[in-house]
Amino acid sequence: MDVRKGKGASAPGRAPTETAPGGAALPLAHRVTLNDIAAHAGVSRATVSLVLRKSPLVKEDTRQRVDRAMTDLGYVYNRRAANLRSGASRTIGLVLCEIITPNYSQFTAGIDDVLDAESYVGFITNTAEDATRQKRVLVRMQEHGVDGIVLVPAEETRADALEEAHCAGLPCVLAQRRVEGFAADYVGPDYAAGMELVTEHLIGLGHRHIGFIGGVRRIAPLSERLAGFRRALRRHKLKIGPIVPCPVLDRSSGYAAARDLFAEENPPTALVCYNDIVAFGVMLALTERGLEPGRDVAVVGCDDVAEAGLHRPGLTTFTTDPRVVGREAARLLLRRIENPSRPPEQIIVPPRLIIRQSCGAAGPGRALAQKGGHAAIAAKAPKARRSSPHTLKGSAGT
Amino acid sequence: MDVRKGKGASAPGRAPTETAPGGAALPLAHRVTLNDIAAHAGVSRATVSLVLRKSPLVKEDTRQRVDRAMTDLGYVYNRRAANLRSGASRTIGLVLCEIITPNYSQFTAGIDDVLDAESYVGFITNTAEDATRQKRVLVRMQEHGVDGIVLVPAEETRADALEEAHCAGLPCVLAQRRVEGFAADYVGPDYAAGMELVTEHLIGLGHRHIGFIGGVRRIAPLSERLAGFRRALRRHKLKIGPIVPCPVLDRSSGYAAARDLFAEENPPTALVCYNDIVAFGVMLALTERGLEPGRDVAVVGCDDVAEAGLHRPGLTTFTTDPRVVGREAARLLLRRIENPSRPPEQIIVPPRLIIRQSCGAAGPGRALAQKGGHAAIAAKAPKARRSSPHTLKGSAGT
DNA sequence: AGAAGGATTTAGATCGATCTAATTTTCCGT
DNA sequence: ACGGAAAATTAGATCGATCTAAATCCTTCT
Numbered sequence: 001m002d003v004r005k006g007k008g009a010s011a012p013g014r015a016p017t018e019t020a021p022g023g024a025a026l027p028l029a030h031r032v033t034l035n036d037i038a039a040h041a042g043v044s045r046a047t048v049s050l051v052l053r054k055s056p057l058v059k060e061d062t063r064q065r066v067d068r069a070m071t072d073l074g075y076v077y078n079r080r081a082a083n084l085r086s087g088a089s090r091t092i093g094l095v096l097c098e099i100i101t102p103n104y105s106q107f108t109a110g111i112d113d114v115l116d117a118e119s120y121v122g123f124i125t126n127t128a129e130d131a132t133r134q135k136r137v138l139v140r141m142q143e144h145g146v147d148g149i150v151l152v153p154a155e156e157t158r159a160d161a162l163e164e165a166h167c168a169g170l171p172c173v174l175a176q177r178r179v180e181g182f183a184a185d186y187v188g189p190d191y192a193a194g195m196e197l198v199t200e201h202l203i204g205l206g207h208r209h210i211g212f213i214g215g216v217r218r219i220a221p222l223s224e225r226l227a228g229f230r231r232a233l234r235r236h237k238l239k240i241g242p243i244v245p246c247p248v249l250d251r252s253s254g255y256a257a258a259r260d261l262f263a264e265e266n267p268p269t270a271l272v273c274y275n276d277i278v279a280f281g282v283m284l285a286l287t288e289r290g291l292e293p294g295r296d297v298a299v300v301g302c303d304d305v306a307e308a309g310l311h312r313p314g315l316t317t318f319t320t321d322p323r324v325v326g327r328e329a330a331r332l333l334l335r336r337i338e339n340p341s342r343p344p345e346q347i348i349v350p351p352r353l354i355i356r357q358s359c360g361a362a363g364p365g366r367a368l369a370q371k372g373g374h375a376a377i378a379a380k381a382p383k384a385r386r387s388s389p390h391t392l393k394g395s396a397g398t
Numbered sequence: 399m400d401v402r403k404g405k406g407a408s409a410p411g412r413a414p415t416e417t418a419p420g421g422a423a424l425p426l427a428h429r430v431t432l433n434d435i436a437a438h439a440g441v442s443r444a445t446v447s448l449v450l451r452k453s454p455l456v457k458e459d460t461r462q463r464v465d466r467a468m469t470d471l472g473y474v475y476n477r478r479a480a481n482l483r484s485g486a487s488r489t490i491g492l493v494l495c496e497i498i499t500p501n502y503s504q505f506t507a508g509i510d511d512v513l514d515a516e517s518y519v520g521f522i523t524n525t526a527e528d529a530t531r532q533k534r535v536l537v538r539m540q541e542h543g544v545d546g547i548v549l550v551p552a553e554e555t556r557a558d559a560l561e562e563a564h565c566a567g568l569p570c571v572l573a574q575r576r577v578e579g580f581a582a583d584y585v586g587p588d589y590a591a592g593m594e595l596v597t598e599h600l601i602g603l604g605h606r607h608i609g610f611i612g613g614v615r616r617i618a619p620l621s622e623r624l625a626g627f628r629r630a631l632r633r634h635k636l637k638i639g640p641i642v643p644c645p646v647l648d649r650s651s652g653y654a655a656a657r658d659l660f661a662e663e664n665p666p667t668a669l670v671c672y673n674d675i676v677a678f679g680v681m682l683a684l685t686e687r688g689l690e691p692g693r694d695v696a697v698v699g700c701d702d703v704a705e706a707g708l709h710r711p712g713l714t715t716f717t718t719d720p721r722v723v724g725r726e727a728a729r730l731l732l733r734r735i736e737n738p739s740r741p742p743e744q745i746i747v748p749p750r751l752i753i754r755q756s757c758g759a760a761g762p763g764r765a766l767a768q769k770g771g772h773a774a775i776a777a778k779a780p781k782a783r784r785s786s787p788h789t790l791k792g793s794a795g796t
Numbered sequence: 797a798g799a800a801g802g803a804t805t806t807a808g809a810t811c812g813a814t815c816t817a818a819t820t821t822t823c824c825g826t
Numbered sequence: 827a828c829g830g831a832a833a834a835t836t837a838g839a840t841c842g843a844t845c846t847a848a849a850t851c852c853t854t855c856t
Binding site: 015048074076077078079080081083084089094099100101102104105106107109111113116119121122123124125126129137139140141143144145166306307309323353 | 407444475476477478479481482487489497499500502503506507510511514516517519520521522524525530535537538539540541542543560564606704705708709721
């Protein structure tokens, strides 16, 4: 990253992120330009430009001559040149904390859906949860003159880091993860509502003693989830059953948490897990103890990872279609670009409950042939919720 | 897609892919330019430019003054302006036939690995297997002035379509799928070697009567796979056992093919399937017939989809790490950009054999806790193979 | 016919960098 | 101190579009 050639070590504050020898490339075929078209059609360059931009000012007759000339010469529009003059580039940056999980690829697909329809193009970059890399790519995006950025911030991203990367001032939509203190647009799944949904479901099945597995890290998604969990229990005046921390949110951590919990007296009859992965670990621990998930103890997760439908018993869980989140994020960014001065907005995409066997409800019995058959229940209104900025501040800290 | 405003319907041969009202945006903060830096540092614009490009021509003293000025003023490099003059943009286009399957997201991650290291940025677009959309995005990429393109062609893409989209002339690497008659660089998995690998494995386990399930469509990947299958059998002088077509390459089609095959007399003792999905259907048919995959009949697939490790019995299969394919593709494209006149090259990435239970070998018995435990065996040399262009022509049609 | 006024068209500046071809400085040796 | 080469700097053209302001070209009306 720091290969410095030459004699003097430079301190390039905002120099190009890196400079390479630069592959010269001889201009073998002289790219066709507006001037060529103009000459060929017998008009001025300005007129051709007007035709390009579908201006109503040009006469139908000349427009056709120009169009003809363009096809004849095989003209390809040079957006970079146009952008230099006009400012906007019809380009956005997509900065992801990772790209290989299905969640993010569907999210990306959602973004692309909207961009393609609006004839935008998006740069994609992966920060791999690395703050340094994130800063680098954010700057790089701006060097390339994007009109805005959709950012899924790397873990531990602080507001000042984003300020420093010049993100303030550039239209920027945060997705999936909030950054406390950075008052920007946000689009993400409604974890609170989802947790409320699954908890309500368990209560509906008769459970009165419900535990929560996972989470000690003080991260926003956890607080949100716990809020939903608590809300449901409180509504039914039930005890906010044991909340068991997990140092890391993975399978083995869930396993250990459940093992310990069930070594104590009077364990819960139902467990809400931070996510599906934790739930798998929990179910493993139960099975080892001779308890059958879905019959002896109800278990629910969050995310609906691919394995959830294939696992035996099938895992009851909830999820928010990441593709929808992507679409909403892209749309919001485009609105923001159109009008940079509107107040920050946040869009919370409602979750869907997916009932399988692990909660003890009558999910479909065998579902190997069809891909993880399940009953899906959408939460609340089908339309995403939008709230005003003060809500953002409020719920970010909750 | 074809919303034409205004009075005259224009026939924009190569006009901008779409023109929007254009979000004006008032230049509220006057972006800092080279001139500002120059003034602040008391040098000329040209000198600042030299500093930016780390030229050895500038004196250490002035370089520092300029660097200071840049940090003081919060300068952000404007690559678009630079590109307009210099030609190269340090930008590439990634055009994918789809983006939501793990294969393509890992492929994308591989591309990004290399681009990030070389301080390039990539546009990402999804053609959704649609030729029209593919053409549109290819043109759009060129409007944005990419230095080159990595293309996973949509199905049924013909060479002339790519020529027409101006891809000839622009550095372009095809990945994962070949396009017959389009002599470009290619990077993809070695399906033939993979098929040879699994077939050899079955022969090693004692099978002498081996069938192939899947494929009637005359597509390149199928011919490749069959070639590997045949090669292994021929080497051992075995009969090229029944080759059963599948109209479509999915689960139910594999199911039907196996059901029919086992209704006949003297069925094979082992089945090589076009891919994992087909193999799942095949195993379902076997099970229904009272035959246990891995004990009564050996079954192998291709791709190592996530389900392969979770299925019972675990599916023996092979795969090529898509991330590696992505990296190789990106590297090849950058080499091509550096030197556009070198002859076309193709890189064939070797497969890895993943032995589970469905082939009857002693795969690990229970692997629920660990994520689809398996024994992996790399094929041939660890380094990807490169062949000269004539091989491309030769093997594309085989 | 001539003026008014809208419809078209255009010359020339401009965006922010790079590149070429100088020009100016600096450094030596004598 | 001076010529000359090397080192460092710079003026001005340039990339290919857009934008502004002004110049034409038509109609239409008096």
